[in-house]
Amino acid sequence: MKVAAQGEMVAEVDAPSGARYRRDKNGLFDMAPSDARALVNGGGFWPSLSGSTRKGIGYRCTTCGFGSYFKHCKCGGTCEREA
Numbered sequence: 001m002k003v004a005a006q007g008e009m010v011a012e013v014d015a016p017s018g019a020r021y022r023r024d025k026n027g028l029f030d031m032a033p034s035d036a037r038a039l040v041n042g043g044g045f046w047p048s049l050s051g052s053t054r055k056g057i058g059y060r061c062t063t064c065g066f067g068s069y070f071k072h073c074k075c076g077g078t079c080e081r082e083a
């Protein structure tokens with residue numbers, strides 16, 4: 001499962017499972033699904049959204065303050081677009 005990390009300078013990611021992933025030549029990490037989801041929850045994004053990942057595009061949860069690329073936070077709250 002391919003995931004992109006936030007920021008072009010990210011070359012390696014340590015996943016919650018303990019695995020370390022290196023960025024491939026396309027700037028994506030090919031991760032196990034659970035690690036991919038964790039990376040997305042931590043600020044990464046699915047490649048399908050990679051055309052809209054400029055700074056300032058994203059959402060922030062109004063309940064817990066978690067930054068997200070999705071409108072629905074993992075805590076169950078609703079995220080609003082960041083200014």
Ligand SMILES: [Zn+2]
Pocket residue numbers: 061062063064065066073074075076077078
């Ligand atoms: Zn939240």
